[in-house]
Amino acid sequence: MRAISDFSITVDNEYIDFFGPPNPSVSATLRGKIQLVLTKPLTIKNLSLKLTGKSAVASVYYYFKVVKREDAVLAENRELPEGTTELAWQFKLPGDLPPSFKINVGSCDYQLSALLICDKTLFGSNKTRRYKDIHISRSLISSLDLAQSLPPMVYKGKREGIIEYKFFVPKVICTDETETHLSLQIKTLQDVGRVKKVVVTLEQNERFLNPWGAAARAPEQKQAASDSSSNSDASGTGIEPGGSNRHNQSFMNTETTPGETEAYANYSDPANLDATVSITLPLNKVKLHPRIKTTSLEVTHHIMARVVFVHEQEQKDLWVHFPIPVSMLPFAPPGIGDIPSVSTIEYDLPTYDTTMEGTELPSYTGAEPPGG
Structure with a gap:
């Protein structure tokens, strides 16, 4: 459209x-x-704007689910004058939207698309489109300094009659951190309980959730120490459940060790x-x-610790593991009053009232919040 x-x-x-x-509600x-x-007046039939959020999964086929869609008609059946015309718009975004992300097993993206429809022309199309990407973040903490200054969570456990211990674990880890710090306090009840060393790993699990309701149970794919997220692009069209596609679905469960x-x-x-x-844990x-949690994808993290005893022949290794929140930092530093106070970072953190005892199973007797 030359105009x-x-x-x-x-x-x-x-x-x-x-x-x-x-x-x-936020x-x-x-x-x-x-x-x-416009270089000359132009009669338009419709000018609309659409916001679409799409959660996609890279699998044996390309599955996607629309997580957000909003439409607005900005102009209809009117003539726009020569020169510059600006039409204001706005969308309300609910506070339960998943963040934008791109990981090994999928992604979540948001995009604005504008569609301009004019009177039919003799040559060419009477439709013109424009696109704009939007990025959404969800943060548990406002700054790296604040994350590193929070008092740790304290996990208590024991091997009956052998040792009692406390693990001091970060309350939250930020994706921008290059390392994090933990400590283990050991109360040895007898000489056979002397600890030789502690092996600590941070495990990251990227899991595809069955979009049709059943839990996805997939063979774990241990990934080598390299990031392949740059190769996670998927292409194709969305396929709804049904027929052989549903039964041929290959669910993915990728575990990495940052x-x-x-x-x-x-x-x-x-x-x-x-x-x-x-313990200083490089990341x-x-x-x-x-x-991350969407209807089709989930990313979770655990600290796994293996306690090795001096008398290895007499005492089997003791394994303990703790879920830990990992947060990205906000795109922009928040202003005063924009976020909850530090003490409200209690959301999304685990607490335990039960115990799992055993010499080989992961075990702990409880968790204390900071100051507990």
Whole structure:
């Protein structure tokens, strides 16, 4: 359409930050303008804007689910004058939207699309489209300094009659961190319970949830120490459940290890069987993703620790594991009053009232919040 010199979507802020757990009663406003520059008057039939959020899964076929769709008609059956016309628009975004992401097993993307329909022309199409990507983040913490200054969670456990221990685990890990710190306090009840070392890993599980309701149970794919997210592009069309597609679905469950280290116990006083193990866990083996949950994808994290005893023949290794929140940082630093106070970071954190005892099974007797 030769009358159109420029047709574009402008956004006041294409980066939207949400803080805290998903909450549909909390909303953010996305606003901007549609700009048309015409070399002569133009009669349009319809000018509309659509916001679409799509959660996609890269599998044996390409599955996607629309997580958000909003439509607005900005102009209809009217003549626009020569020159520049700007039409304002805005959408309300509910606070339970999943964040934008791209991981090994899928992605979630948001996009604005504008459609301009004019009177039919003798040559060419009477439809013109423009697109604009929108990015959404969800953060549990407002800054890296704040994340590192939070008091740790304390997990208590024991091997009956052998040792009692406390693991001090970070309250939250940020994807921007290059390392995180833990510690283990050991109360040895008899000499056979002397600890030699502790092997600690941070495990990241990317899981495809069956979009038709059943839990996805897939063979785990151990990934080597490299990030393959750059190869996770998928193409094709969305396929709804039905027929052989449903039964041929290959569910994916990819486990990676962003961090792994070991630290040795130091019994400085031979007469004292108690010890403290300080652990620095590097986070540089594979790309660390934040905690993610959509209807079809989930990313979760666990700290796994293996306690190795000096008398290995008499005491089998003791395994303990703890879920841990991982958060991205916001796109923009929040202003005062924009996010909850530090003490409200209690959401999305695990607490345990039960115990799983055993010499080989992961075990703990409870968790204490900071200051507990």
